[in-house]
Amino acid sequence: MPPGVDQTPVCAPPPPQNLDALAREILELKRRLNAVILAHNYQVPEIQDLADFVGDSLGLSQQAAKTDAKVIVFCGVHFMAETAKILNPGKLVLLPDRDAGCSLEESCPPEQLRALQATNPNFWTIAYINCSAEVKALADVICTSGNAVKIVQAAPPDKDILFVPDENLGAWVMEKTGRPMTLWKGTCYVHVEWTHEALVRIRQKYPDAPIVAHPECPKSVRMLADEVCSTEKMVAWCKKSPARQIIIATEPGMLH
Known part of the structure; x- marks a missing residue:
């Protein structure tokens, strides 16, 4: 953790009848401390409802950079708080859950990345934002799921691209750009739980519902989707869609 990013222990969830009182206490603390609450759109509804801003990791970090x-x-999770701290070095950034890790971040230890980079001096490293600050420091450029295709298209043509840490996102970007890349073998444990067979069953149950999938899903899932996009773009796509039911292949918090 960068200096200023604090981690505090998490208490057991209160019973439902105490949620209103707890929400009032949180909002009063926020007012007293001149704090802003940022919640990822994967969070449970109770947390999203308390937040000043809800969005994806990049959007929230941009909001953090604007706040007074x-x-x-x-x-x-950890890397999101780190990114907010990088953009706000003079502010106190609090991460409420010390155990809020990310399988993608954990899949790419900086020392292992450094060792792989040393095997090819021509590597040009693109790091998906879902990684630690140490890995970001080793990268030539940082991307999000929303701009990864454009970043790869703009990469120097004489360089060998090393894409870390999500191999499914990297594979999707290769499909879109046709640019060969070396992919780090990391995955999001939530998105790889989605299977081709599961989506076939859901589509049989809701034949008129379009499928929107995150690019971190495996190719066998993405190939069934009507749209593959980042979480922020999912919200926009669903707002524009005339469909009464939509199948979302990502975290359940997106349904809120």
């Missing part, structure tokens, strides 16, 4: 609040409470 002295304290930033980031309801997300």
